[in-house]
Amino acid sequence: MDLSTGYMGLALRNPLVASPSPLSHTLDGIRRLADGGVGAIVMFSLFEEQLRERAERTYRLVDEPAESFPEALGYFPSVAGEDVGPRGYLDLLERAVSAVDIPVIASLNGITPESWTGYARAMQDAGAAAIELNIYYFPADPEVSGPDVEQRHVDVFRRVKAAVTVPVAVKLKPYFSSPGAIALRLDEAGADGLVLFNRFIYPDIDLERLAVRPVVDLSSPADARLPRTWIALLCGKVRASLAATTGVEVPADLASYLLAGADVVMTTSALLRHGPRYATVLLDGLSSWMRHKGFQTVDEVRGKLAAPDITDRAAYERAGYVTAMRAANAGGYAPW
Numbered sequence: 497m498d499l500s501t502g503y504m505g506l507a508l509r510n511p512l513v514a515s516p517s518p519l520s521h522t523l524d525g526i527r528r529l530a531d532g533g534v535g536a537i538v539m540f541s542l543f544e545e546q547l548r549e550r551a552e553r554t555y556r557l558v559d560e561p562a563e564s565f566p567e568a569l570g571y572f573p574s575v576a577g578e579d580v581g582p583r584g585y586l587d588l589l590e591r592a593v594s595a596v597d598i599p600v601i602a603s604l605n606g607i608t609p610e611s612w613t614g615y616a617r618a619m620q621d622a623g624a625a626a627i628e629l630n631i632y633y634f635p636a637d638p639e640v641s642g643p644d645v646e647q648r649h650v651d652v653f654r655r656v657k658a659a660v661t662v663p664v665a666v667k668l669k670p671y672f673s674s675p676g677a678i679a680l681r682l683d684e685a686g687a688d689g690l691v692l693f694n695r696f697i698y699p700d701i702d703l704e705r706l707a708v709r710p711v712v713d714l715s716s717p718a719d720a721r722l723p724r725t726w727i728a729l730l731c732g733k734v735r736a737s738l739a740a741t742t743g744v745e746v747p748a749d750l751a752s753y754l755l756a757g758a759d760v761v762m763t764t765s766a767l768l769r770h771g772p773r774y775a776t777v778l779l780d781g782l783s784s785w786m787r788h789k790g791f792q793t794v795d796e797v798r799g800k801l802a803a804p805d806i807t808d809r810a811a812y813e814r815a816g817y818v819t820a821m822r823a824a825n826a827g828g829y830a831p832w
């Protein structure tokens with residue numbers, strides 16, 4: 497089965513992309529991801545904090561959450577012996593690009609428009625096929641308004657887009673009052689890709705130590721429903737490529753995202769759980785299902801179950817909600 501496809505103008509051998517994770521912290525890990533069969537790799541993020549300060553200082557911040565952005569700390573790479581500061585990142589990126597024959601996408605994680613552009617350009621120079629912006633901004637200050645948060649996203653994107661010639665994708669969180677509106681704004685601003693959605697890290701409480709601790713959970717297939725709904729709603733409405741991230745565990749999750757309208761489907765949790773070779777299981781399963789349903793190409797699958805192009809999409813979504821609630825109540829889910 498020919499699974500070849502495209503993402504932001506890049507030619508991919510298949511639509512499964514390894515999303516940022518510790519699996520790309522080393523050259524060996526990147527090689528294993530490529531050998532596992534994915535169509536492209538998005539490397540782990542270089543953090544804004546690492547751009548602003550020396551790597552040693554960054555590691556101290558991890559131990560002093562009060563000074564920084566506690567919700568982001570769980571993502572800090574913590575590979576012993578690896579230089580994951582800006583220079584180390586660019587060096588690893590450059591080696592990765594020559595070591596594998598699939599596109600390697602670099603990822604920047606930050607919240608302010610400053611300090612991104614130089615590194616975005618350096619990533620391009622190091623051979624990145626594209627740049628993914630992981631705008632990890634949590635509006636913990638209640639004085640910050642929704643429009644301010646949106647503007648910050650657009651400003652960051654515009655700066656980076658103006659600094660490079662490679663495609664630029666924005667990885668979004670779902671927590672906007674209107675996720676579709678920010679997607680359209682970024683699309684109009686020229687985003688080449690929209691990645692829906694990042695998973696934020698919410699701290700847990702350690703009852704024994706009486707302390708707050710960051711927790712990074714792996715996802716489950718039910719977590720895919722929210723991004724899949726938005727991909728189905730945005731399919732055909734934006735020029736940008738749509739990348740799905742969250743909740744891919746079995747081949748059916750991959751197929752469902754494509755049916756909803758994703759150009760590519762990303763996975764981290766499944767590869768962390770089962771290893772990089774698990775990509776083959778996902779892709780073989782997709783091929784078998786496509787054969788079974790008579791699909792010849794990924795294009796034929798894509799968007800087949802996107803939201804219909806009707807005028808009142810809100811009513812359409814609400815009708816689905818009402819039907820689901822009626823079924824749940826009839827099934828005895830509501831003892832109250």
Ligand SMILES: Cc1cc2nc3c(=O)[nH]c(=O)nc-3n(C[C@H](O)[C@H](O)[C@H](O)COP(=O)(O)O)c2cc1C
Nearest residue numbers: 515516517518540541630715741742743763764765
């Ligand atoms: C341990 C771990 C590290 C991650 N590091 C990053 C990162 O550096 N940058 C980023 O954009 N996303 C990062 N993510 C988020 C994943 O790329 C992905 O978007 C998210 O886990 C949802 O996909 P999944 O359900 O397939 O895991 C990380 C996730 C995990 C579990």
